[in-house]
Amino acid sequence: METALNIARITLSIICILAVIASKIKLGNWWIRVFDFPRIQLLSLAFIAMVLFFIPPLKFHAWNLALLALVIISFIFQAKKIYPYTILAKKEVKRFRGTDRENGISMLVSNVLTPNRQANKLIDLVKSYQPNLVLTLESDKWWEKQLETLEKDFPHQVKIPLDNLYGMHLYSNLPLENTKVHYLVKDDIPSIHSEVVLPSGKKVQIHCVHPEPPSPTESDTSVPRDAELLIVGKNVKEADLPVLVFGDLNDVAWSRTTRLFQKISGLLDPRKGRGFYNTFHADHNLLRWPLDHIFHSKHFQLKKIKRLPSISSDHFPIFIHLILNPGNGQEDQKEKLEKDEKNWTKETIADANPNMLTI
Structure with missing residues (x-):
């Protein structure tokens, strides 16, 4: 003993x-x-x-x-x-009290797992929560075909079906403008960049990302992932419009890269002070962490955030409802980058040899 x-x-x-x-x-x-x-x-x-x-x-x-x-x-x-x-910490994003349908935007983000064939579960969630935007990740041609049933209610779409686990589909019931598909770091890993027009007529800049994770089966280094996140962060920090960055970042909220992404971009994390919202791994209760993220600029307050039930993927979907209503008290509290952080950012992006630096 x-x-x-x-x-x-x-x-x-x-x-x-x-x-x-x-x-x-x-x-x-x-x-x-x-x-x-x-x-x-x-x-x-x-x-x-x-x-x-x-x-x-x-x-x-x-x-x-x-x-x-x-x-x-x-x-x-x-x-x-x-x-x-944790719920013990200070909330980074204030809760919106009241109703504002003209300036609200809601999103459902789901890594569907390419071989998963339970598309009906995701479709049922979309019908139940009625988001403005639906982003699917790892979606291929089969998933595209199954999700055609959404197109009546989501007339604006960006479809990138791929068989390499990096397919991506965006469905919106709000108009999309200036939409671009970029392959920032690798030729077979896309990201979607667009502007969403709210019912009020105001525009919101969105960036949908799914960088490659560091793992023995995909990338033996985190450099491509880190570089993609840092490139997006650098591009949105001086944006003229309110900004949303969301997707499966293949990184956790508390990593050095994600924290540096927040410092560079100035974006806020509505989970702070509210919980982990662990979205991966859906099949293992004791091995879960937050891989799917929704970051936003200071222009929003939070109406609702929720991890949704399993759709038989290895990721849980996540839902968020935000209101375009500045007043989080964070405007003058941006952290300054240290010299070693600036150097690490430059070196990481350079090491990745990205396809483009400007979105």
């Missing part, structure tokens, strides 16, 4: 410590960046490890105390990363 406890304590402690070290290393290798994702799980592991240190018959030798101290540091490190997304 004592031997098993010691093995468990040491194993969990090493995992927690390595995760912190990996987070501090500014390299894009997938096996390093993978530690950005499970911070909730790593926090739980650190807590379990701390508890194990106080189960007898542990003898507190110097090395045990040192190991315990490192585990406590790792617990605090992970807690600080995810704290802004």
Whole structure:
């Protein structure tokens, strides 16, 4: 029993410590960046490890105390990363009270999982929530055919069916103008950029993205993903119109890249102070984190945000309703980029050798 406890304590402690070290290393290798994702799980592991240190018959030798101290540091490190997304933290986006149909915009974002054949589940959600915009990711020709039933209610469409897990379809019941499809970093990974005309006549700039994740089966480095997000961030920071950036970013809200994207773009995250809204992995309760995101400029307040039921994909859909109504109190609170952040941004974009820098 004592031997098993010691093995468990040491194993969990090493995992927690390595995760912190990996987070501090500014390299894009997938096996390093993978530690950005499970911070909730790593926090739980650190807590379990701390508890194990106080189960007898542990003898507190110097090395045990040192190991315990490192585990406590790792617990605090992970807690600080995810704290802004708990209900204990300050909300970054104010709640809109009242009704304003002229200046409202709602979106349903869903990574459908290309081989998934339960299109009816997504269609039912669209009919139930009646969003203004529907963005599907990983949608191919089969999905395009199934979603034709939406076209009557969503007369404005951008269709990019692909078989490489990066297909993308946008359906809108509001007019779209100046629509462009770009392949910012890689020739087979598209993004959609357009302007939406609200019922009030006001326009909103939208950017739909789905960059490539760092993983052993797709990209062995996070550089392409990081570069795409940073390019979008740099392009929207001085936008003349209100801005929305949404999609499956293949990155978590608390990663260095996403936090830097927010600093560069000045966009707000309505999840802060409200919850994690974990959208991946839909099939594993203990392995979930927020991969699908909706960021917006200071011009909006939040009416509703909700993670929706499963559509048999590995991602849950997410729904958000925003009102064009400035007043979040964030206008003069933009964080300034540090010199090393500016350098890292330039180096990352240069290393990706992108197809274009201006959207």
